[in-house]
Amino acid sequence: MPYKDLEANRDKIRAAGNKFARSKKGRKHRKKWRDSHPENIRANTARYRAKMAPEERRANAKRYRDKPATKIKRRLQEAQKRALEEGGFFDPRLIERSLANIPTHCACCGHVFDYNVSGRGCRNYGPSIDRVVNEKWYTLENSRWICGFCNARKSDSTLAIVEMIATYIRQNS
Numbered sequence: 001m002p003y004k005d006l007e008a009n010r011d012k013i014r015a016a017g018n019k020f021a022r023s024k025k026g027r028k029h030r031k032k033w034r035d036s037h038p039e040n041i042r043a044n045t046a047r048y049r050a051k052m053a054p055e056e057r058r059a060n061a062k063r064y065r066d067k068p069a070t071k072i073k074r075r076l077q078e079a080q081k082r083a084l085e086e087g088g089f090f091d092p093r094l095i096e097r098s099l100a101n102i103p104t105h106c107a108c109c110g111h112v113f114d115y116n117v118s119g120r121g122c123r124n125y126g127p128s129i130d131r132v133v134n135e136k137w138y139t140l141e142n143s144r145w146i147c148g149f150c151n152a153r154k155s156d157s158t159l160a161i162v163e164m165i166a167t168y169i170r171q172n173s
Contacts, residue, residue: 004092075127091139094138099139103127106125106147107145108154109146109147111149113125113147127146129143130150130151
């Protein structure tokens with residue numbers, strides 16, 4: 001490609017690069033580079049750390065982690081990784097829809113999501129992505145945002161199992 005066309009095609013080139021970076025081949029390429037250039041990684045980390053005081057770095061990291069959009073994006077990345085590892089399906093439109101409308105309440109119990117939970121998303125009332133029917137994986141129609149409490153209780157249960165447990169609780173309460 002001639003240099004004079006570089007400016008005109010910059011967006012196309014950037015899009016192609018981003019597509020490669022997100023691909024499996026691109027991830028393998030980056031991992032191979034990181035593994036073979038540890039000194040570059042250490043130098044970049046040292047430069048970053050030298051720019052800011054430790055308290056400022058911690059505050060920036062906490063501000064970033066505590067954003068609801070960041071929490072949702074993380075849960076979706078984890079789900080996408082699980083689907084990829086297990087040979088399932090993940091609809092990328094799920095990311096767009098979830099980030100456009102950040103969920104505030106559990107679709108199951110109606111509890112307000114707690115975005116201040118640390119660690120993985122399935123902690124108490126933090127947001128957790130649920131597959132209504134586990135065999136259908138992560139599609140727009142099959143995915144709901146519910147709290148970690150409800151998702152842990154639901155697990156792989158079928159309606160029959162949940163009704164059986166409800167009957168047991170009614171009889172013994």
